Amino acid sequence: MDQPKGSKLWKGTRPKYVIIGFLLVGAVIGLIAVAVSQYHPSTRNHKYGIVLDAGSSHTNMYIYKWPAEKENDTGVVQQIDVCEVEGPGISGYASDVGNAGPSLKHCMDKAKEVVPERKYRDTPVYLGATAGMRLLRMENASTAKSVLSGVEATLRSYPFNFRGARILSGEEEGAYGWITLNYLLGNLREAIWPSFLPRLFARPGTIGALDLGGASTQITFEPNQDTSGSSEYMLNFHLYGKTYSVYTHSYLCYGKDQALRLKILNNVKGSSTARIQDPCFLKGYERTMNMIDLSKNPCTARSFHPKSFSILHIEGTGDYEQCLAGIEDIFNSSGCPSSSCSFNASFMPPLSGQFGAFSAFYYVMSFLNVTEQPMDEVIKALKAFCSKSWAKVKADYPKIKEKYLSEYCFAGTYVISLLGKRYNFTKEKWSDIRFLGKVRDSDAGWTLGYMLNLTNMINAEQSFLRPLSYICHICLMVVFSVMVVLLVVVGYVIYRKPKCLKKEAI
CATH class of the missing domain: 3.30.420.150 (Exopolyphosphatase. Domain 2)
Structure with a gap:
C-alpha cells in the first residue's frame, strides 16, 4: 500500500522538532530559575521589631519586618500587623498602676503568634509613651515612673528582646512622624514607591508632617529659608545615606x-x-x-x-x-x-x-x-x-x-x-x-519612623548571599535569552521551510 505523500518528510523532521522543543523548554526553565533564585529572599534573614505607641487615649502595638541585608545601613521596614490594646492609654492607669502592664498582655500574646518562634530572642521591643505620659509626669513624676515600671515588668516577661519603655519628647514624636510619611511615599528611598503607580504628591523632595493627638499636636517640615538662628527647633537625621535637617515643634496641651x-x-x-x-x-x-x-x-x-x-x-x-x-x-x-x-x-x-x-x-x-x-x-x-x-x-x-x-x-x-x-x-x-490614614498598608504615625531610625543601631545578620555574582548572573540571563530567541526562530524556519528547499518525496 502506498504511503501518503509527504510522510517521509514528516519522519525526517520529527526528531528535529523534539530536539528543538526540549532545548526550548530547558532554556526557558533556565532563564526563570536564574532570575528567581537570584532575587528570591531567604525568610531566614528577615528581622522583626515591635513598637508600642502608648498614646493619651489608647495604646497600639505595631509589628514590623525587614530583610537582614540593610540598604545604606537602614532597614527596609514594612508593617505586618497592628493590635489595639483594650482600655485607656497607660497614663489612664495613674490611679490603678498595677493594671497598666497587664493591659498589654493580649497584644503581646498576639505578637508571639505573628513573629516566628526562632526569632523571639532577636526581636527588639520598644514602648514609646507620648503626650499623655508627658502630662502625667508634669502632674506626678513618681506616678508616671511607677506606670512605666509596671509596663516594663510585663514586657520583660515575654521572650522578646525588650529594649526599654520611655516617654518621647514632642519633637521626637513629630520628627519620627515625618520620617514615616516620607518613607512610605518613597521620598527617602525611591525604590519604595513603584514607578508605574501615580504619586500622591507631585512635587519632588520631602513633604511636611502634621500630627494631631489627644494631648499634643506636631508640625514638621524641611524649611526653605535659613533657620540657623533657631537651632533648638531643628533636628538632623541620617537615613539611606542622606542627612535631613527638619524643623519640628510640638504643642503640648493643644491636642x-x-x-x-x-x-x-x-x-x-x-x-x-x-x-x-x-x-x-x-x-x-x-x-x-x-x-x-x-x-x-x-x-x-x-x-x-x-x-x-x-x-x-x-x-x-x-x-x-x-x-x-x-x-x-x-x-x-x-x-x-x-x-x-x-x-x-x-x-x-x-x-x-x-x-x-x-x-x-x-x-x-x-x-x-x-x-x-x-x-x-x-x-x-x-x-x-x-x-x-x-x-x-x-x-x-x-x-x-x-x-x-x-x-x-x-x-x-x-x-x-x-x-x-x-x-x-x-x-x-x-x-x-x-x-492620610494609611499609606501602602502602613499606618501614618511616628512608630514606623521610630523603627526606621532604630534599625541603624541593630546589628545586621549575615547578609543573604546570592547564588551568582552580578557578572555571572547577567551572562547567564543573556545566554538563556538568546537561546530562547534562536530556538524559536529555528523552529519556525523548519516548520515553514520554503518548497524550494524541500526534497520531493518519492
Missing part, C-alpha cells in the same frame, strides 16, 4: 482633647453658675464634668480659679461661628520674639512644600467626608454638621462611640482654626494638605 478642656475652662471663667452653654456641642447634647478635672490637669491648672460648685453642666447650642470664636481665645498670638511664629510665641518658618496630615486630622476630616475638599467646602460641611441636633446625629451614626460623636463639631472647627490661622494654611495653601 484635640486638651484643647477642648482649655476652651471649657475659658467658658467657666466667665460664668458664675454651674451650667454653661457651649456652641461646640450639638443642640440637645448635655455633659457633666467634675471641676477636679480642670483644677488638677497640667494644661488647665495654672489658669483655674476655684468655683463654688464641683460639678459643671454643659449644654450644647451647635453654632460653628461661635464655636470658632471660642476656640480662637485659647491661642496666644502676641509677643513673637522672632521673624515669624505660629502661636504662644513659638518660632515657625514659612510653610514650604506639601504636607501630609494624619492621626486625628485624618479621622475628623474622614468622618465629615471632606478629606479631598477645598477649605470652603470643609467649612460648609462643618456648619451643616454643627447645626444638626444631637438626636439626629445619634440616629444617623449609631455605631460611633458617644464620646467621639459628640466632639466632632468641636474637633472639626478646631482643625480649621489650628491649620488655617495658626499654621497659616490659607484657602490657597489648603490644597497643599493631604489627609
